[in-house]
Amino acid sequence: MATRDLLIEIGTEELPPKNLRTLGIALRDGVISGLANHALTHGEVKWFAAPRRLAVLLRDVTEKAEDKAVEVLGPPADRAKDDAGNWTPAAQGFARKQGVEPEALQAIDTPKGIRLGLKQTVAGASTAECLNGIIHSAVTDLPIAKRMRWGASREEFVRPVHWVVALFGSDCAFGEVLGIATGNTTYGHRFHSSGPLTLEQPGDYEALLEGHKVVADFERRQQMIQEQVAVEASALNAQAVVDPDLLDEVTGLVEWPVALTGGFEERFLEVPAEALVSSMKEHQKYFHLVDSDGKLLPNFITISNIESKDPAQVINGNERVIRPRLSDAAFFFQTDKQTTLEARRESLKNIVFQQKLGTVYDKSERVAALAAKIAGAIGANVDEASRAGQLCKSDLATDMVLEFSDMQGVAGYHYALNDGEPAAVAQALQQQYWPRFAGDNLPSGPVATCLALADRLDTLVGIFGIGQPPSGSRDPFALRRASLGVLRILVEGELPLDLAQWVHTAAQGFEPGVIAPDSEGDVVAYMIERFRAWYEDENIAPEVFRSVAALGLTQPLDIQHRVHAVARFTQMSEASSLAAANKRVSNILAKLENNHSLGEVNTGLLAEGAEKALHSELQNVSQGVEALLADDNYAEALAAMAVLQQPVDAFFDDVMVNAEEEALRHNRLNLLKILRDLFLQVADISQLVVSR
Structure with missing residues (x-):
């Protein structure tokens, strides 16, 4: 089958830099999907994304898909004609639907008998004929949050489109895309190149553009930036801090990257480094430099x-631009220090946290009380935890945070130290929002831990309590992130706190009638459910989490220990058989009207050898398991229970559970309930039986 290379390029005004990678990959995937929908094959694929273009290059795209034999079945052959030999209405209708005369139909032998049918060969799709539709669909399906129109055109795209390349081999005329006729003309760098560039073949694309100062390959351009930044930093014996998100954004801003090093006055280093970094990173897209000790440098x-x-x-131009921003940061820092965080609390009464939940001041009062109680439970300093709660939102009223929103907490830390607050309180203010994202650091001190937990629990309980839980993708109060933060702090910090208890304690901090009484259970269930994605990320099977969740536990650290124990248990050879047995036992006991009326096993009624053996083994195992469970050693407890596999299998092979004699039947059910209850002390392993 003949093949040609295919190049598609959408030339635009400057595209949103933060979304450039996503758009480039999406265009690639859309074109691949479009070809696949027409059974058109291809070889190597490469995507490109630069500020003024999205493109994809596919090697060895087949010119035409293979023809396909199609068999369409109609009514049974014995109903094709009537007694007079005329075509029946059923046969005529089927033929008409297929666009042929009845005489063209065939008798086809099928497993359900001989059917009237039609065998045809459908011609494979032509790439040239399908290409416009493929490009159109790929462009339409791009993940663009907000599209725009330009000029008098009714077409919509993320930015105005100036040219479209669709080059299949040497052919380029494939109709219009976004109101522009496709061609083989592209353009180089906005300043280093002038006039159109003609592409003879798709494979010329990357080299032609690079010759006109455009590195179209996003990944290669990003690598060039990293290498240049490293060289510039090395010249100063410094280390550049390259944030991945900033690197992506900068890569989306330039077609021909050239790294340059600038500087600013050392006097600005008296300002908190975080404010300087924020200004350089967020406003100017600069990479900052640190020395070998991680201290910010004036470059x-x-x-x-x-x-x-x-x-x-x-x-020089960049230095002139950054100087006023740093001057603002220095001014705000000096001005803010003239008013204590305590004095700023009064202004928090004018900032609404949530209409039904009161002001930010009200929230700080609740958080202070809750943090103090958590401190008492984990052995932290109660007074410092309370003080941290009172001051935790005061920096929201500072000029520094109003100008640099990502300074929340950080500004509070510096101002607390300036005010003479205890070091642990200042640290808590800085770390109250940790962890801010997946993989972020946890609060490092006990007071900071109390504050981080109290702040999140107060928000979760409050928002659920007024009936505004997250729905779909809508989560304005970041409750998902808050829940995961609480779980991480409790699990990784090895704090054996019970969520149900502390959700209830948090709810008591609100005014009477504010929190719906039935919402506490919803909060706990929502938070525990966050474990599902947590364990998926750890490649732990969903049924493992379900087996533990079935017990209705509310202590995250305990859940973590049990889930990992069950995950280890599933790797044992006995696990599958014991899980199936527990499933069977669960189903048997579920049919009883008074499950809980089952009692002790009467050894005198044990008639069969298999039930005697199971009873004896259960007694032996239970004694050892009891000691292991007392130390929360779930993994070893399950390993100890694994020896029950053979006696359990033998029991179900040799013993009739539903014996006709009632006393015998109840005694055997008692035995099975003991087996089931033994495993339920760790997890409901019947959940490990996956239906296929």
């Missing part, structure tokens, strides 16, 4: 989109 690296003949002028 930055910027990525220019031009190769200037006078780089010093470009550097």
Whole structure:
């Protein structure tokens, strides 16, 4: 089958840099999917994304899909004609539906008998004929949150489109896409290149653009930036801090990256480093530099989109731009320090946290009381936890946080130290929002831990309590992140706190009637459910979590220990058989009207050897398991129970559970209930039986 290379490029105004990678990959996937829908094959695929273009290059795209034999079945052959030999209405209707005369139909032998049918060969799709539709669908399906129109056109895209390349081999005329006729003309760098560039073959694309100062390959451009930044930092014996999100954004801003190093006055280093970094990173897209001890240096690296003949002028321009931003940060820092965090609490009464839940001041009062109680439970300093709660939101009223929103907590830390607050209180203010994202650090001190837990629990209980839980993708109060934060703090911090208890305690901190009485259980269930995704990320099978969740436990650390114990148990050879047996026992006991009326086993009624053996083994195992469970050693407890596999299997093979004699039947059910209750002390392993 003949093949050609295929190039598709959408040329635009500057695209959103933060979404550039996503858009490039999505265009690639859309084109691949479109070809697959027409059974068109291809070879190697490469995607491109630069500020003014999205493109995909596919090697060895077949010109035409293979023809396909199609067999369509109609009514039974014995109903094709009537007694007079005329075609029946059923046969005529089937033929008409297929667009043929009845005489063209065939008798086809099928497993259900001979049927009237039609065998046809459907011609394979032509790439040239399908290409416009494939491009259109790929572009339409791009993940664009908000599309725009331009000029008098009714077409919509993320940015105005200026050219479209659709080059299949040497052919380029494939109709219009986004109102523009496809062609083989592209454009180079906005400043280093002028006029159109003609592509002779798709494979020329990358080299042609690079010759005109455009590195179209997103990944390669990003690698160039990293290498250049490392070289610039090395010249100062420094280390550049390269944030992955900032790196993606900067890669989306430049077509021809050129790294340049600038500086600022050392006097600005008196300002908290976080504020300086925020200003350089968020507003100017600079990479900051640190020394071998991690201390911020008065330098930055910027990525220019031009190769200037006078780089010093470009550097000077960047230094002039950043200086006012740093001056603002220095001014805010000095001004804010003139008012204590305690004095700022009064202004929090004018900031609404949530209409039904009161002001930020009200929240700080609740958090302070809850943090103090948690401190008492885990042995932290109660007074410091309470004080941290009172001051935890005061920095929201500072100029620094109003200007640099990501300074929340960090500003509070510096101002608390300036005010002479205890070091543990200042640390708690800084770490109250930790962990901020997956993999982030946890609060490192006990007071900080209390504050982080109290703040999140107060928000969760409050928002659920007024009937505004997350729904779908809507989660304005970041309750999912808050829940995962609580779980991580409790599990990784090895704090044996019970969620149900502390959710109830948090609920008592609100004014009477604010929190719906039935919402506490919803909060706990919602938080425990976050474990499901947690364990999926750890590649633990869903049924393992279900087996523990079935017990209705509410202590995250205990749940963690049990889930990992069950996960280890599933790797044992006995696990499958014991899980199936527990499932069988569960089903048997579920049919009893008075399950809980079952009592002790009467050894005198044990008639069969298999039930005697099972009873004896249960007694032996129970004694050892009891000691292991007392130490929460669930893994070893399950391993000890694994020896029950053979006696359990023998019991079900040799013993009739539903014996006609009632006393015998109840005695055997008592025996099975003991077996089931033994495993339920760890998990409901009957949940491990997966239906196929």
